[in-house]
Amino acid sequence: MFLILTLSILFSIVAYYLTLRLLPNFTKIFIDAGLSGVDQCKPNPQPIPEATGVISSSICLITLFLFIPVPFLHHFSQEPQNFPNHELASLTSALLSICCMMLLGLADDVLNLRWRHKLVLPTVSALPLLVVYYVTYNNTTVIVPWPLRPILGHGISLGPLYYVYMGMMVVFCTNAINIYAGINGLEVGQSLVIAASILLFNLIELSGGCWQAHLFSFYILAPFLATSLALFHYNRYPARMFVGDTFCYFAGMTFSVVGILGHFSKTMMLFFLPQIFNFVFSLPQLFHLVPCPRHRLPRYSKEKDTVDMSLSIFKKQELSELGSLILRIFRTVGLVHVKEFSKDGEAYIECSNFTLIVLILKLFGPMHERTLTYSLILLQIASSCLAFFIRYGLVRIFYEV
Amino acid sequence: MFLILTLSILFSIVAYYLTLRLLPNFTKIFIDAGLSGVDQCKPNPQPIPEATGVISSSICLITLFLFIPVPFLHHFSQEPQNFPNHELASLTSALLSICCMMLLGLADDVLNLRWRHKLVLPTVSALPLLVVYYVTYNNTTVIVPWPLRPILGHGISLGPLYYVYMGMMVVFCTNAINIYAGINGLEVGQSLVIAASILLFNLIELSGGCWQAHLFSFYILAPFLATSLALFHYNRYPARMFVGDTFCYFAGMTFSVVGILGHFSKTMMLFFLPQIFNFVFSLPQLFHLVPCPRHRLPRYSKEKDTVDMSLSIFKKQELSELGSLILRIFRTVGLVHVKEFSKDGEAYIECSNFTLIVLILKLFGPMHERTLTYSLILLQIASSCLAFFIRYGLVRIFYEV
Numbered sequence: 183m184f185l186i187l188t189l190s191i192l193f194s195i196v197a198y199y200l201t202l203r204l205l206p207n208f209t210k211i212f213i214d215a216g217l218s219g220v221d222q223c224k225p226n227p228q229p230i231p232e233a234t235g236v237i238s239s240s241i242c243l244i245t246l247f248l249f250i251p252v253p254f255l256h257h258f259s260q261e262p263q264n265f266p267n268h269e270l271a272s273l274t275s276a277l278l279s280i281c282c283m284m285l286l287g288l289a290d291d292v293l294n295l296r297w298r299h300k301l302v303l304p305t306v307s308a309l310p311l312l313v314v315y316y317v318t319y320n321n322t323t324v325i326v327p328w329p330l331r332p333i334l335g336h337g338i339s340l341g342p343l344y345y346v347y348m349g350m351m352v353v354f355c356t357n358a359i360n361i362y363a364g365i366n367g368l369e370v371g372q373s374l375v376i377a378a379s380i381l382l383f384n385l386i387e388l389s390g391g392c393w394q395a396h397l398f399s400f401y402i403l404a405p406f407l408a409t410s411l412a413l414f415h416y417n418r419y420p421a422r423m424f425v426g427d428t429f430c431y432f433a434g435m436t437f438s439v440v441g442i443l444g445h446f447s448k449t450m451m452l453f454f455l456p457q458i459f460n461f462v463f464s465l466p467q468l469f470h471l472v473p474c475p476r477h478r479l480p481r482y483s484k485e486k487d488t489v490d491m492s493l494s495i496f497k498k499q500e501l502s503e504l505g506s507l508i509l510r511i512f513r514t515v516g517l518v519h520v521k522e523f524s525k526d527g528e529a530y531i532e533c534s535n536f537t538l539i540v541l542i543l544k545l546f547g548p549m550h551e552r553t554l555t556y557s558l559i560l561l562q563i564a565s566s567c568l569a570f571f572i573r574y575g576l577v578r579i580f581y582e583v
Numbered sequence: 584m585f586l587i588l589t590l591s592i593l594f595s596i597v598a599y600y601l602t603l604r605l606l607p608n609f610t611k612i613f614i615d616a617g618l619s620g621v622d623q624c625k626p627n628p629q630p631i632p633e634a635t636g637v638i639s640s641s642i643c644l645i646t647l648f649l650f651i652p653v654p655f656l657h658h659f660s661q662e663p664q665n666f667p668n669h670e671l672a673s674l675t676s677a678l679l680s681i682c683c684m685m686l687l688g689l690a691d692d693v694l695n696l697r698w699r700h701k702l703v704l705p706t707v708s709a710l711p712l713l714v715v716y717y718v719t720y721n722n723t724t725v726i727v728p729w730p731l732r733p734i735l736g737h738g739i740s741l742g743p744l745y746y747v748y749m750g751m752m753v754v755f756c757t758n759a760i761n762i763y764a765g766i767n768g769l770e771v772g773q774s775l776v777i778a779a780s781i782l783l784f785n786l787i788e789l790s791g792g793c794w795q796a797h798l799f800s801f802y803i804l805a806p807f808l809a810t811s812l813a814l815f816h817y818n819r820y821p822a823r824m825f826v827g828d829t830f831c832y833f834a835g836m837t838f839s840v841v842g843i844l845g846h847f848s849k850t851m852m853l854f855f856l857p858q859i860f861n862f863v864f865s866l867p868q869l870f871h872l873v874p875c876p877r878h879r880l881p882r883y884s885k886e887k888d889t890v891d892m893s894l895s896i897f898k899k900q901e902l903s904e905l906g907s908l909i910l911r912i913f914r915t916v917g918l919v920h921v922k923e924f925s926k927d928g929e930a931y932i933e934c935s936n937f938t939l940i941v942l943i944l945k946l947f948g949p950m951h952e953r954t955l956t957y958s959l960i961l962l963q964i965a966s967s968c969l970a971f972f973i974r975y976g977l978v979r980i981f982y983e984v
Contacts, residue, residue, distance in 0.1 A: 208694075215694045216617050236690060243683070247710040254718055267668030270718060274675040274711060281679060282644070285686040289637060292693050293609075293616045309648040310675060317655055317671060 183388070183397060189252050190401040194408035197245040201238050201412035205423065208237055217291070219424055223365065223482040223489055223551050230422055233291040235429025238413040239284050242432075245405040246277055253401065268318045269398075275314035276402065276439045280432065283307040283356065287431035300360075301353055307435060308352040311442060312345055321445075327580035348442055351451070355441075356434030358457035360427060361464060364479040365489070365539065365551055367418035369425050370410050371559040372456070373433040377407045379453045379566040380440065383573070392445065399444035406436050419552040452569035456562055460538040463517065467494070467536045471505040478535040480543055480554070490548040491519065491534040498522065498529035509533060519544050584789070584798060590653050591802040595809035598646040602639050602813035606824065609638050618692070620825055624766065624883040624890055624952050631823055634692040636830025639814040640685050643833075646806040647678055654802065669719045670799075676715035677803065677840045681833065684708040684757065688832035701761075702754055708836060709753040712843060713746055722846075728981035749843055752852070756842075757835030759858035761828060762865060763939065765880040766890070766952055768819035770826050771811050772960040773857070774834040778808045780854045780967040781841065784974070793846065800841035807837050820953040853970035857963055861939040864918065868895070868937045872906040879936040881944055881955070891949040892920065892941045899923065899930035910934060920945050 212218060212231030220227045250273060257265050286303040289295065295303075322344035323337040340347065363369045381403050384396040410433070416423040441450035451458070467474035473496040480489035501509070509531075512518045518541075519534040534540050542557060543549070549557075613619060613632030621628045651674060658666050687704040690696065696704075723745035724738040741748065764770045782804050785797040811834070817824040842851035852859070868875035874897040881890035902910070910932075913919045919942075920935040935941050943958060944950070950958075 211694050211696070217693065240686070240690075244707055244710070247683075247707070247714070250711060250714040251718060258718075265669075265718070267672050267719070268666075270715065271668050271672040271675055274672055274679050274715065277711065278675050278679045278682060281682045281686060282648075285641070285682060285689065288686065288689055288693070289641075292618065292689070293612050295612070306645055306648070309645070310651060310678065313648070313651040314671065314675065317652060317659075317666065318668070 183393070185255070186253055186397060186401060190249065190404045193245050193249055193252075194404040197241055197405045198408035198412050201241050201409045202415060204241065205234060205237055205412065205416055208234060209423070217426075221366070221421060221424075222479065224420065225484060225487060230424060232424040233288065233426030233428050234416070234423040235413065235425035235432060236284065236288050236291075238409040238425075239428060239432040242405045242409040243277065243281060243284070245409070246402065249401060249405070250274070250277075253397075269394075271314055271318060272398070272443050275310045276443055279307050279309075279311040279439055280435050282310070283431045283435035284428055287426070287428035290431070291426045291428050300357060304353045304356040304431070304435065305349055308349055308438070311352075311439060312348060315348070315442060316345070319445075325581065329580065348438075348447070351441065351447060352435065352438040354461070355438045355454070356431045358454060358461050359434050360430035361468075362457050362460045362538065363430065364477075365555050365558075366421040367414060367555045368539075368558055369430055369433075370414040370417050371555060372562050373429075374407065374410055374414060375559060375562040375566060376437060376453045377403050377410065377433075379569065380437070380450060381407065383446070383449065383570075384444075387446075395444040395446070399440035399446075402436065402440050406433070419555060449569075449573050452572055453566055455565040455569060456538060456558075463538060463541070464536050466505065466508045466512075471502060471508060472533070472536065473500055475535070478537050478540065480539060480551075482551075483548065486548065487550065488548040489543065489551050489554060491540045491543040493519075493532045494535055495530060495532045498531050501531065512536070516545075517541060584794070586656070587654055587798060587802060591650065591805045594646050594650055595805040598642055598806045599809035599813050602642050602810045603816060605642065606635060606638055606813065606817055609635060610824070618827075622767070622822060622825075623880065625821065626885060626888060631825060633825040634689065634827030634829050635817070635824040636814065636826035636833060637685065637689050637692075639810040639826075640829060640833040643806045643810040644678065644682060644685070646810070647681075647803065650802060650806070651675070651678075654798075670795075672715055672719060673799070673844050676711045677844055680708050680710075680712040680840055681836050683711070684832045684836035685829055688827070688829035691832070692827045692829055701758060705754045705757040705832070705836065706750055709750055709839065712753075712840060713749060716749070716843060717746070720846075726982065730981065749839075749848070752842065752848055753836065753839040755862070756839045756855070757832045759855060759862050760835050761831035762869075763858050763861045764831065765878075766940065766956050766959075767822040768815060768956045769940075769959055770831055770834075771815040771818050772956060773963050774830075775808065775811055775815060776960060776963040776967060777838060777854045778804050778811065778834075780970065781838070781851060782808065784847070784850065784971075785845075788847075796845040796847070800845035800847075803837065803841050807834070820956060850970075850974050853973055854967055856966040856970060857939060857959075864939060864942070865937050867906065867909045867913075872903060872909060873934070873937065874901055876936070879938050879941065881940060881952075883952075884949065887949065888951065889949040890944065890952050890955060892935045892944040894920075894933045895936055896931060896933040899932050902932065913937070917946075918942060 209231050212234060213229060217232045218229040219232045220229055254266070254270065283304065286307060290299065322340045324340055325337050326334045359369060359373060362372065381400060384400045387393065387396040413425060417425050437450060441447040466472045473494055475494050478492055481492045482489055509520060513520045518536065521532050523530050534544050539558065542554065610632050613635060614630060618633045619630040620633045621630055655671065684705065687708060691700065723742055724740045726738050727735045760770060760774060763773065782801060785801040788794065788797040814826060818826055838851060842848040867873045874895055876895050879893060882893045883890055910921060914921045919937065922933050924931050935945050940959065943955065
């Protein structure tokens with residue numbers, strides 16, 4: 183085990199320096215290929231390369247390719263019939279799902295696919311994972327917390343529903359990171375915190391009974407953390423590179439893979455608290471119950487070099503009854519800014535957009551983009567601490583240890 | 584076995600119709616994304632989408648994802664410890680190599696990577712395949728033909744050299760298809776003939792001792808043949824789509840994968856005779872021993888709507904001694920057209936380009952592009968017949984059966 187851990191860390195360090203060194207070489211290639219965008223929140227916008235996440239993810243993938251034999255080193259000297267082929271199959275299927283998601287992410291970055299593709303693509307990529315889970319492990323039993331056991335028994339076998347749950351988790355993870363984005367360094371920053379939290383959790387659990395699953399998760403996530411850290415170096419404020427959908431999909435799929443094959447998908451979701459909040463908070467706009475502008479990025483003020491909350495402005499009559507109710511509730515609990523006004527005799531409403539980023543700006547007022555990113559990353563760290571408290575504190579109350 | 588064959592054919596038929604139906608939907612998306620090119624050999628050149636091979640390959644990959652459980656259906660009712668996890672690992676690693684090659688092919692199409700990447704990328708993609716070959720099979724012994732056995736023995740274990748050989752085969756297969764291209768339908772056409780030949784070979788060998796390896800190859804290649812056939816529908820003369828490097832890489836990697844994991848890599852190379860000839864013939868220009876123009880496509884004559892051989896024109900003094908010798912030899916055996924002339928008092932040489940396409944045009948004169956493609960596909964079919972003769976006729980003389 184220590185050999186695997188050491189080698190994993192060693193591989194990751196090499197991957198970190200390689201990514202740090204190689205990324206700038208691709209700037210020109212990306213811009214020449216038309217894969218570039220302009221940062222709207224800068225005093226002097228310059229075109230910077232987009233979708234560079236594909237480079238860091240590729241380096242991570244190649245590192246993992248080279249790592250494939252390592253977990254099996256001590257088996258080479260043993261009898262071939264004792265070789266843990268099911269572990270090898272798990273590892274290759276995990277990499278297959280990740281690689282497929284990267285392929286589809288890159289296709290999305292290049293081709294600008296439609297919304298419905300964003301639901302179909304992760305499902306497709308998760309297929310090999312779910313199929314291999316089915317043929318190798320196929321444990322779909324969920325342990326019931328003790329207060330419910332008199333009704334439901336000790337465990338419920340969810341059967342096919344468990345696969346639906348895992349598929350939905352993959353769709354959620356990939357998209358949750360993608361929609362909680364838009365300011366320099368946030369996509370990578372949040373992924374770094376989540377990855378570090380899971381790694382810490384894995385390290386704690388290495389002394390437990392399921393250490394093999396946590397070791398597996400560790401050696402997948404270590405190079406992910408390393409290459410993403412190098413990417414963060416270029417993506418943090420002021421961004422010299424954008425990471426693209428490829429990175430968000432890649433990160434989401436990597437987390438799903440370790441959650442599913444490491445058998446800690448519920449704990450993993452605890453590390454996604456800000457993403458879950460942002461996703462639920464966004465739903466009224468995503469489903470167009472409240473009018474949703476094309477972009478919901480913070481608004482940049484060139485004079486003060488700060489960002490402020492962005493607004494959605496629409497005619498009052500456009501709002502449905504349900505939309506109006508949601509707006510009232512959200513206003514009451516202080517989640518959104520709402521102002522009514524009339525122009526040319528018509529009643530208008532302006533409300534702040536339904537994202538966590540804009541909520542922070544509503545609560546604390548305009549701030550520098552760098553401050554905003556680091557505040558959100560701090561929030562992510564705080565919620566990881568909460569997650570650990572829930573996992574090791576509260577859970578003991580409901581499940582015997 | 585018959586269930587697997589039937590399901591494989593059924594899946595492939597569905598994949599064929601799906602590809603045929605979906606491909607036109609992407610035309611606009613590709614052109615909007617700037618992935619389009621102009622066909623130089625047409626009277627009225629129009630921009631047509633490029634790199635559409637990524638769609639057909641993705642459908643093929645998804646079909647294979649869904650097919651993963653099929654070969655293991657009869658194991659589900661048996662004891663879990665008898666489950667052939669090593670076969671599952673082979674299948675997922677095969678798909679991983681193919682998927683990774685597609686990812687890198689798409690990256691190449693979008694980013695226009697450099698020449699050296701074209702050697703590195705296939706090697707990287709082949710890694711999971713070679714690693715899994717190493718941990719599961721690791722047979723590196725080559726059987727020696729009997730005339731050499733008194734010297735070399737019955738078999739030689741090549742050890743690491745065998746892995747170098749497999750890696751080189753992957754690099755060769757992916758690039759050989761890519762450089763034997765440039766006229767409508769040739770990339771896909773040649774791949775179809777090779778795939779059909781290997782499928783026929785697999786069907787013959789299904790009755791032999793290694794039927795499992797050939798069944799494996801069959802169910803990987805059947806959806807490949809189906810989706811490529813649908814792609815050919817749009818890529819044949821007059822092309823409404825270009826297939827891109829993605830397709831060439833994808834095809835080459837698929838062939839390598841079945842050759843390596845099906846343990847018939849030498850037989851497979853027999854189906855690549857035109858590609859091997861074209862590659863060796865191209866070497867003097869690829870290594871710049873003879874000056875190589877930027878493009879070596881046939882020259883289009885708008886008046887006659889035919890294509891003719893393209894020429895490389897250069898000053899005589901630019902040619903090295905070695906280049907001069909090669910040119911003399913090639914001219915003597917009739918492989919190239921060479922003419923010397925002088926302009927402004929300087930001696931110039933014009934020679935036809937060193938590709939199989941141009942050689943056909945030299946031998947048979949200018950012809951319509953459609954005729955040229957079908958001639959080359961016929962040549963591919965003829966050489967497959969020769970390959971079968973060598974495999975089942977000549978080989979018996981050197982190896983006892």
